[in-house]
Amino acid sequence: MTAASSRTATLLRETGRALAALAVALVVAFLIVLATSDEPAKAFSTFLMAPMSSNRTRGLWIDDVAKLTLTGLAFSLVFQARQFALGVQGQAYVGGLLASLVALSPLGVTPLAIPLGMLAAMAAGAAYGFVPGWAKARFGASEIVSSLMLNYIAIRVVNWIVRAHLAPPGTGQLNSPDFPPQAVFPAIVPGTRFDLGIAVALVATGLAWFALYRTAWGLRLRLVGHNPGFADYAGIPARRIMVSAMTASGAIGGLLGAVFVQGRAFGRIAIDFEGNLAFEGILIAIVARSRPLAVPVVALAYGYLRQGAQLMGLRSDVPTEMLGVVQALIILLVASSVRLPGRRWLGRLGRRRSPAVGAPAE
Amino acid sequence: MTELLTAVLSATFLVAVIRATTPLLLATLGGLVSDLSGALNVALEGMMLIAALTAVIVSVHAPWWIAVLAGMGMGALLGALMGLFHLRLRADIILVGFAVNILAAGGTPFALSLATGGDKGTSINLVSGKIPAVHIPWVDGVPVLGLLSGHSLLSWVAAFAVFGLWYILYRTPRGLWLRAVGEAPAAPQAAGVRVDAVRMWSLVASGALAGLGGAQLAMFNYVGFTRDMTAGRGFIALGAVLLGARHPVGALLAALLFGVFEALSIVMPGLFGWIPGELIQTIPFVVTVLALILFSARTRRRESAA
Numbered sequence: 001m002t003a004a005s006s007r008t009a010t011l012l013r014e015t016g017r018a019l020a021a022l023a024v025a026l027v028v029a030f031l032i033v034l035a036t037s038d039e040p041a042k043a044f045s046t047f048l049m050a051p052m053s054s055n056r057t058r059g060l061w062i063d064d065v066a067k068l069t070l071t072g073l074a075f076s077l078v079f080q081a082r083q084f085a086l087g088v089q090g091q092a093y094v095g096g097l098l099a100s101l102v103a104l105s106p107l108g109v110t111p112l113a114i115p116l117g118m119l120a121a122m123a124a125g126a127a128y129g130f131v132p133g134w135a136k137a138r139f140g141a142s143e144i145v146s147s148l149m150l151n152y153i154a155i156r157v158v159n160w161i162v163r164a165h166l167a168p169p170g171t172g173q174l175n176s177p178d179f180p181p182q183a184v185f186p187a188i189v190p191g192t193r194f195d196l197g198i199a200v201a202l203v204a205t206g207l208a209w210f211a212l213y214r215t216a217w218g219l220r221l222r223l224v225g226h227n228p229g230f231a232d233y234a235g236i237p238a239r240r241i242m243v244s245a246m247t248a249s250g251a252i253g254g255l256l257g258a259v260f261v262q263g264r265a266f267g268r269i270a271i272d273f274e275g276n277l278a279f280e281g282i283l284i285a286i287v288a289r290s291r292p293l294a295v296p297v298v299a300l301a302y303g304y305l306r307q308g309a310q311l312m313g314l315r316s317d318v319p320t321e322m323l324g325v326v327q328a329l330i331i332l333l334v335a336s337s338v339r340l341p342g343r344r345w346l347g348r349l350g351r352r353r354s355p356a357v358g359a360p361a362e
Numbered sequence: 363m364t365e366l367l368t369a370v371l372s373a374t375f376l377v378a379v380i381r382a383t384t385p386l387l388l389a390t391l392g393g394l395v396s397d398l399s400g401a402l403n404v405a406l407e408g409m410m411l412i413a414a415l416t417a418v419i420v421s422v423h424a425p426w427w428i429a430v431l432a433g434m435g436m437g438a439l440l441g442a443l444m445g446l447f448h449l450r451l452r453a454d455i456i457l458v459g460f461a462v463n464i465l466a467a468g469g470t471p472f473a474l475s476l477a478t479g480g481d482k483g484t485s486i487n488l489v490s491g492k493i494p495a496v497h498i499p500w501v502d503g504v505p506v507l508g509l510l511s512g513h514s515l516l517s518w519v520a521a522f523a524v525f526g527l528w529y530i531l532y533r534t535p536r537g538l539w540l541r542a543v544g545e546a547p548a549a550p551q552a553a554g555v556r557v558d559a560v561r562m563w564s565l566v567a568s569g570a571l572a573g574l575g576g577a578q579l580a581m582f583n584y585v586g587f588t589r590d591m592t593a594g595r596g597f598i599a600l601g602a603v604l605l606g607a608r609h610p611v612g613a614l615l616a617a618l619l620f621g622v623f624e625a626l627s628i629v630m631p632g633l634f635g636w637i638p639g640e641l642i643q644t645i646p647f648v649v650t651v652l653a654l655i656l657f658s659a660r661t662r663r664r665e666s667a668a
Contacts, residue, residue: 036476084456086460135651135654135655135658138659139655139658139659139662140658140659140661140662141654141655141658141659142600142601142604142654142658144402144404144456144600145597145600145601145604145650145651145654146651146654146655148594148597149594149597149598149601149647149648149650149651149654150647150651152593152594152644152647153644153647153648153651156640156641156643156644157640157641157644159640160638160640160641163640164638276467279464279467282457282460282464283464286457319471319472319475319482321468321469321471321472321475321482322468322472323468324464324465324467324468324469324472325465325468325469325472327464327465327468328461328462328464328465328468328469329461331457331458331460331461331464332447332453332458332461335447335453335454335457335458335461336447336451336452336453336458
């Protein structure tokens with residue numbers, strides 16, 4: 001088998017898998033709607049059609065895609081290194097806070113407001129991603145537990161700073177004043193949320209792909225993740241790679257925070273601004289097999305379902321939260337080896353490739 | 363400071379500690395069972411949340427003990443589901459666990475809104491049941507001994523479960539198998555033990571214990587269900603498993619430690635109005651991270667010294 005044909009086969013197989021996941025998601029969503037709604041036809045057609053219905057809803061969709069892409073990339077990076085760091089949520093909060101501090105400072109009215117805010121957010125996120133990595137490398141502390149605890153801490157501390165220090169005093173508001181216009185992303189399609197965020201997400205995708213597949217660091221990272229024994233023999237400093245993967249992932253998580261607060265959806269910082277979106281990156285990363293170039297594609301499809309569920313929650317009697325059920329099922333099905341016919345045979349051909357999360361194609 | 367000391371040394375504080383510890387301890391024991399069998403159960407959080415909602419909804423229509431059993435059964439069922447996907451379909455246990463957590467985060471408000479006809483936040487419109495407190499008549503009013511009275515029935519169950527689990531794990535062949543499956547699966551397999559069956563049952567037991575914890579949370583600590591009411595307790599329990607040196611008594615001590623700090627975060631707002639509530643709420647999480655780091659460092663030092 002040549003490298004090119006094997007790559008095509010992998011691509012076909014993974015695309016088939018993702019499409020199967022999508023089909024299952026739609027069927028499950030349809031069954032849930034059928035079982036719970038008084039007017040299932042209206043609810044389900046809202047779910048399927050509403051995101052495309054106007055410029056405004058298309059903007060909402062693309063705004064979600066940008067954010068989902070960033071969180072998907074952040075999870076992909078750590079999953080490729082086989083680290084279960086789950087701190088993207090906390091990184092988004094500290095990143096959003098730092099971007100807001102830049103926007104609300106005198107720098108916020110200069111043309112530097114957006115790039116500086118992003119850099120500050122990435123630095124904060126990277127620092128927040130570094131901590132669980134360092135605690136694991138240095139002390140052997142489980143990154144799962146420490147990164148989750150840091151999420152809870154970040155949410156509460158950032159909410160406190162927003163409520164007590166950034167909100168206009170005496171108003172009881174739970175958000176900062178609006179940022180100056182120089183610190184808010186320009187709209188690509190005027191009057192919608194279709195803004196600079198999607199461009200940021202696509203650039204981040206390209207950079208993550210380049211770092212993972214075209215640099216020595218990326219090769220080492222993937223080796224540490226997929227074949228730790230070999231990485232060890234090759235003399236790769238596994239701990240340092242692990243910490244750097246978690247730090248880089250943290251920078252993307254921080255950037256997600258900046259895209260949240262600087263985007264046209266907010267243009268300010270509010271408490272609980274992230275709305276539990278960050279964890280949906282787990283689903284994106286798993287369906288994309290942790291490959292950066294697949295992440296925006298998966299985000300596009302999932303973002304559509306997400307927006308459809310939101311609009312269905314508003315316009316019909318089926319609650320938005322039904323998407324959580326669909327999401328859990330997709331993860332279960334994609335992560336497990338529920339096989340399509342013929343998969344077993346293909347699997348035998350590719351026996352030497354690890355079936356783990358984000359197995360490398362080459 | 364003196365106010366804090368008086369508050370901490372009072373009998374009501376002890377009651378608050380035991381109350382805060384009970385769900386944590388049950389979840390920690392659940393995490394311990396599956397961790398010892400070699401499957402890290404990151405779904406404790408979701409299992410507790412789903413079991414809490416199940417218990418609340420069942421308690422509207424049935425006596426409290428049926429509701430508790432329903433919560434426990436729901437936890438066990440989720441454990442079996444994890445076992446199915448992890449053991450049969452070879453999915454990564456951490457991803458399966460997270461799928462359960464996501465299912466819980468979205469599924470509980472969804473199910474609640476179906477059960478109440480539209481409420482997604484709380485079950486305030488449901489008349490739900492409560493686990494009775496155990497009053498021991500002959501110790502009431504007696505100093506020190508009197509402190510034994512007035513706790514949830516499940517607090518007693520949890521305390522007994524610590525002993526029961528220790529006995530099963532260290533004094534019965536089945537417990538030996540379970541530990542062996544986690545340590546070196548090849549050995550029990552060679553001895554004819556069905557490794558996957560042991561892991562399956564430990565996941566089921568893990569879910570049942572976490573489910574009891576969820577029932578305690580929604581039928582004693584609070585009466586009724588609130589969205590995301592577990593608030594990270596399942597993840598703190600995961601930390602407590604590691605902190606308790608993967609031993610039932612250690613689990614008890616670790617759960618008590620976190621219970622003390624949770625109780626502190628409940629009494630502190632009344633005493634120190636000037637400290638923002640958000641910061642007080644971070645106490646259990648900060649303590650968990652610090653304890654985890656300190657304890658891991660100590661274990662690693664001891665291992666490298668040995």
